[in-house]
Amino acid sequence: MSIQLFDTTLRDGTQREGVSLTTEDKTRIARELDALGLHYIEAGFPTSNPKDLEFFENFDAAELRNARLVAFTRARRPGGSAEDDPAITTLPRLSAPVACIVAKSWKLHVEKVLRATIEENRASVRDTVAYLKTAGKEVIFDAEHYFDGFRDDPEYALSILRTAAEAGATTLVLCDTNGGTLPTELKAVVGRTVREFPGMEIGIHTHNDAGCGVANALAAVEAGATHVQGTINGVGERCGNCDLITTIANLQLKMGLKVLDDERLRRLTEVSNYVSELMNLTPDSHRPYVGHSAFAHKGGLHMNGIFKDPATYEHVAPEQVGNVRRTPVGELSGKNAIRAKAKELGLDAVDVAAVLSAIKQREYEGYHYEAADASLALLIGRTTGDTKPLFELETFRIISEKRADGQTNTEATVKLLVKGQRTISTAEGNGPVNALDRAMRQAIGPYYPELKEIHLSNYKVRILDEHRATAATTRVLIDSTDGKHVWGAVGVGENIIEASWQALVDGLEYGVNASSEKR
Ligand SMILES: [Zn+2]
Structure with a gap:
């Protein structure tokens, strides 16, 4: 069975609060998703805003090597005609070879929101699909509120799909628009629908309002769906969409469905960070598979197991998704952890006892290395002379x-x-x-020209020892990124500026060192 991956980061994903992408951002993300090997990229709703239209007018769909570019639109208005509806007539002149049409499949919505008759809703679906099909587009049909609609009146929900299929849609996508359906019910409905449409491509579009976005997409695939819609990192309105990153990893590594070749699967971490970066969102370090902490082992017992055999505490190998195993080193860590860290950094002649005692001393002073992998790497590198400072400070x-x-x-x-x-x-x-x-x-x-690529992505301040009558100690954590990787640096001082300075310098020094090693 082959699964079609349909990404809607650039359409549904941009509904997330606080996200705004420029046309240039969209172009870069589209190219990145294409390189990842996704099958469809839905890049916007061209007639809903000038920015989306500008993207579709300027981006040549033929530029994509793997993916087919999709333009989203709605079915024509009740009582109108497709030929007179700019939301539909704009699409044929765009280079995107695929049109995704959304229409309602819940009777309640048709009657209460559209205030149309059921027959008129069917006519609207029929006209719109037929119009775009005749214009030479591949048509994907999104049945909005399908699961609520099915619960209310299965025959009606199915009849809308039948209308779209008869008019020429090649993929019927069942949308859990409100995101409230649970996997057991969803799977049963998808199974029933798949049986009603033998030979048709059945798709799934889920939201995460019940925390089941990914689980629902997987359940749909188990029930026979062969087209999966989602967004990178699950960005989307409210609680977000189905996270395509987690879904891809699960389909391939857990369900044995080959959706990407192994080489591309190893790019998941990088793509996830890249999209967060362009969306100006701090990457959640606890994201499944691709988060900075997804393979970080801290507990002594766990670490001991990991050293003997990583499979003891890891559900998959981090390399499979382009992530790395980390053993955050803190004051509780033993020598094994320091050795592992030094090995991870490619440093051999490390005086483990000296590093450990330096860490203990620094952590006593208020430093904290678990979230500051860059500062730790520098601390180890300085003991071996492998790390050279970028400059010497005279004053600031x-x-x-x-x-x-x-x-x-x-x-x-x-x-x-x-x-x-x-x-x-x-x-x-x-x-x-x-x-x-x-x-x-x-x-x-x-x-250091490589500094241009590096910038701060997060800045956190904590006051330690608030209870002390003397001046409190300030700890600053700074995350930096080059758009592909994220690293943390720490600074501590009685003064917030001094603490920030240390973290700033560590963040840049680590970034410059890491990028010169790559060459
Ligand atoms: Zn949606």
């Missing part, structure tokens, strides 16, 4: 000014010695850390 200075008109200005000046050259640089920022980051990059950027 920050001026923050609040004016009577409410404006705040911040400016940072750094004086550094970079590769033997003394450089002085001043930059403004929207806060002290931002100004400092800019001034430092400005000073060292010419010596």
Whole structure:
């Protein structure tokens, strides 16, 4: 059985609150998904907003090597005609060879929301599918609220699918639009529908409102669905869509269905991070399969097992999805963990006892290495002399000014010695850390061009020992990324600027070292 993967990150995924993609972002994501080997990329609803239209007008679908580009639209309005409806007549002139048409399959919705007769709803589906089919498009039909509709009146829900199939749709997609259906019921309905349409491609489109987005997609495949819709990282409205990343990994590694070749499966982690990055979302480190912590082993007993045989505490091998096994090192870790970490970093001659005692001392002072893999790698590298600092600090200075008109200005000046050259640089920022980051990059950027690819993705501050009467200690965690990988760095000080500076420097130093090793 072959499964068609249909990605709607660029259409349904953009419904997520706070997400806004430019046409350029969409183009980059579409190319990335194509390279991953997905079969369909639904890139938007061209007549719903000018940005989506601009994308479809400028992007040549023939550019995609693997995927077919899909334009989304709705069925024509009740009482109207497809020929006079711009939401439909716009599609034939676009290069996207596939049209995905959504229409209602729940009687309640037809009567209450559309205020149309059931016959008129069928006519609308028939006209729209036939029009786009005649225009030469492959037509995929999305039956909205299919599961609620089926619960209410199975014959009616099925009749809408029949109408779409007779008019020329080649794939019938059953949508759990409200995301509230549970796997057992969903599987039964999909099974029944598959039997009603022998030879037709039956698809599944699920949402995660009941926490079952992925589970429902898998249940549908078990019941005979052969087309799966979802989004990268499950981005989408409310609680999100079915996460295509997890779904792909499960289909292939758990259900034995070959959906991508092994080489492409190993790109899942990278693609997941890339899309988070372009959407400006902090990657959730606990995502199944691809999260930064998905294969991080912390408990002593677990670590012991992992060293003997990774299968003891891992459900799949991290490499299969392009992730890596991590053994976060903290004050509870033993020498084995340090050795494993050094091996992971490719460092041989590590004085394990010295590293361990340095970690213990630093953690006592307030450092925390579990979430700061970059700082830990640097700490180990410094003990062996494998890590060289990017520069030497002479001084830095920050001026923050609040004016009577409410404006705040911040400016940072750094004086550094970079590769033997003394450089002085001043930059403004929207806060002290931002100004400092800019001034430092400005000073060292010419010596390290790879810095352009690296930026901060997350900044966290914690005050330690709040109960102490003396000044509290501040711990800053900074995540940096080059768009493909994420790494964490830590800084500690009595002063938030000092703590931030340490984390900033570690984050950049690690990034530059990692990128020069790649070459
Ligand atoms: Zn949806």
